[in-house]
Amino acid sequence: MEISEAVRVAALFPASDLPDTPPQHPYQQVRREGFVVGWFVGLSSGLVGVRSVEEDDVERVVAEAREILSTHGLRKSAWSVPEAASPPRLVDRLAEFGMVPYDEPPFEPRRASLVLVEPPEPGPPQVIARPVETFDEFSVASRVAFDAFQESDDDRRAFEKQEELLWGFETSWPHYQTFVAILDGQIVATAASIYGANCVFLVGGSTREDMRGRGAYRALVRARWDAAVDRGTPALTVGAESMSRPILTRLGFVNVGWTDCLIDRFA
Helix, strand or coil: CCCCHHHHHHHHCHHHCCCCCCCCCCEEEEEECCEEEEEECCCCCEEEEECECCHHHHHHHHHHHHHHHHCCCCCEEEEEEECCCECCCHHHHHHCCCCEECCCCCCCCEEEEEEECCCCCCCCCCCEEEECCCHHHHHHHHHHHHHHHCCCHHHHHHHHHCHHHHHHHHHHCCCEEEEEEEECCEEEEEEEEEECCCCEEEEEEEECHHHCCCCHHHHHHHHHHHHHHHCCCCCEEEEECCCCHHHHHHCCCEEEEEEEEEEEECC
8 A cells, every 4th residue: 555645744743734624613723833732612621733843942832832722711631742743752751741641531642643545345235324414413423422432521511502503614614524324224323524635534433332343433434435535535544542443454544653642731
């Protein structure tokens, strides 16, 4: 499997390939030289992605990321630090500021950046995987994801308050698309695609616990591959944690690097 340098870089550093969200979207971000800070309005944790900062600039970057998130009422963030980021041993430097491996839902301390550039096998014929078509489907899909990722009650309520707003962007903003897997007439799994310049980022893959092992996750991967091909970017990438890695590897995904995830509590 030949993976282009553009796709490899996009897999390791997603912010470099992804568009900014529109004004008024609940997810917002601030781009700085070498790192990006993001947050979902109302949720309890922000996100920081690092690509390259100077060795003697780490303290300033930490302070700036904390200040940005603090102004939006946040006191906690998840830092994504790829092994390919610089400076070397950045995780050790960040530990000096109190950061530790993120080992509570919805994150894990370490994930793999996986890439697929060839068609995966389809899901089983009894599973229908397609984009959501109505607000009700979108709402059910959200609750499947909440349960799978063990989101807190506070974060659920904050998301639900903005569900109709998000549905408006779902139908008008071309860079994000939610998919559902339907089995026996029920939505049993959900996932989403974020469409970047060089590849499609798979996010939010989750299946009802009582419906796992029946091919829904696999069907959603194939549906998103078909959508990627239709858009002219036949490459999928995903930050895969322990539950999804075995399935994705069987489907042909290749690991191009590892990313550490750290939690920063800065109240």
